[in-house]
Amino acid sequence: MRSMKTSAAIAGMALAGLVLAACGGGTGAGNTPDNTVGGGAETKTIKLVAAEYSKDNTKAFWDAFAKTYKEKTGYSLEVQIISWDNLDQQSSTMIQNNQAPDILNLNAYASYAKDGLLYSSDEVLPESVKSDILPTFVKYGTYQGKFYGFPDLSSARAFFYNTDLFTEAGIANPPKTWAELEDAAKKITGLGSGNVGYALPLGPEESQGEFSMWLFNNGGTWKDQGKWTINSPQNVETLTFLKKLADQKLTQNNPARTNRADAFDLFKSGKAGMIIGFSPLAAALDEDGKVKYAVAPFPTNDGSESKTFGVTDYLMAFKKPGNSNQAAVKAFYELYYQKDQINTWIKSEGFLPVTQSGIEEFRSDEKLKVYLDTLPNAQLTPTDDPTWDRVKLAVQQNLGRAMTGDPKAVLDELQQTAESAS
């Protein structure tokens, strides 16, 4: 009898193990409507999978958009909003199961274009829209001569500093060079009581963003004229400088293990003198009203003209058998890029425009001036190269190691990763 029970227990546990393992695999197949209507019939309902930029505004905007879309075009739009944390996983699952949405909102597109999954602008984007999109974004949205990565919104980084701490430490102006930045950081850290000069997030969440801003302002690049330049002398110099800041304890504790959100929290609490921020951080600071801050161009190593790091996310369009969704998708973009749609949306989320007409419209906002001036010349990461989608992850996971190791060795390794993945 006892052995019966035991083997029943073993069987039960084996099942439990399997179920748990299967659940751990995270194959949460979504309920995607069946778009593949037989015989190439035209699709009347398309599906949008959108990223959740904010709890308050994202859903409200897309719901209203879907309503207008239905009224104006006769097509229906089904909207699914997914948090950034889950978006990669969910979109990958959808594609594995052959249930890609018609339109997907994500921070990468080139790998999808490479896999031949996407419509190019020739097929779904009205010419007037394409000519309105800022040339920088068209450039980075183009893979092998065709424009696939249609930007939904953008952001540009800028240098934020705590004016109270600057006054207290006796610093008159924001730094223009890295030497001045180091000096300011020393003075602020010297104030004691837990103040840190510069908040440096090199944790795995977004270290490529932080490092981009720094290396662009030392004349560096990730990729130049078709060649990876991750371990260029400028980039090694840049990372060595960051390590120097950390070694002198001018940053917060353990920068290699600090994610961006935690660094922002530190600045919001008034304990950090300087940080790289963007417009949503400004909005959060204004709402709190606790910290006095100002925004300036990021200092460069040698005091030359400052460059900014720009980021866009994408709304990419998936092909379906027989191009049954082409007309509906085209109608979607036609409506989305109308001024009263896209600009309302970008404003409500606190980001920056992606079109010429958008820049004109946002120009009146004094607070955005510092970003708008730099936006048309912003430098982006090489999002037009599918390899970057992999390199980005390698950078996120490994860059922080330079804080306790050798910056050159870390960059050499990343360079090798990029070259072998190309």
Added chain:
Amino acid sequence: MLRGGRVGSVHPLVALLWLAPALALILGVVLYPAIKLFGASRSEYSITGLRRGDAGWDNYAKVLEHPSLGTVLANTVTWVVAVVAVTILLGLALAQFLVKQFPGRRYVRWAVIVPWAASLIITSQLFVLLYDYNYGIINHLLINVGLIDTPIDFLGDDSWTMFSMVVVGVFVSLPFTIFVFIAGLNAIPDDVLEAATVDGASPWQRYRRITLPLLRPALMIATVLNVIYVFNSFPIVYTLNDRNPGYLHDTTITFMYKLAFKSQEKDVGMSAAAGIFNVLLILAVVLIYLRIINWREETSR
């Protein structure tokens, strides 16, 4: 036991009819995902999730050759053994205390359930805040008491990370374990213990010779289920470890997730292969454990 047609003879098809819902459940919830998982592990996927074709056993080879596999396996062993061992020991002590009659026992028992009722992600996030280097209450307390001068980086300092995760693991595993032991202790007949007392056994002898042996089924259940839960525990390791690069403190479960979505591999096929290894690993561990238990039982007779 079902023995064909003895008791109120039933046609096999009728029996099948009664079994159908359970069978459908097993097929749909267990077998189907397992087959899909195996299929995925033998396929080649693009970074986007698009299936490119068959991969044979390549994904398995890639997992076995992964430079971080050793670290991940070592972490998994430390994590499972530490959490389960500490949980069982603490659980035994606390259960012993909670079966005693005292005023307010009911409320204490309720309170014990709370960590179990809360979502693991929320609990983990809460501990992230408690452990925080700049604002965390734990550092604040330790400094105020004078135990340390500078804060401890519980989640970012490699020598502390695993310890900090184990504490949370024990915290969330305790409620279930305690209640299994309370049930086990309540099932021990009082007269056996009384008889022992009459025979002059000391409290420790009573516990060692009577309570513990009679608690063996509860101990076995608690150990096996905890090993499976802790082994498969994703939220704690993932949340407390999200600031750390690479696979320094990952267990096989978070390793599998990162392979699919966060690492430079970003390969669903490889992740599925790692998932198959996970299932085999936990099955092997549980079988070996049950073997040992059986073997002890046989030799003790």
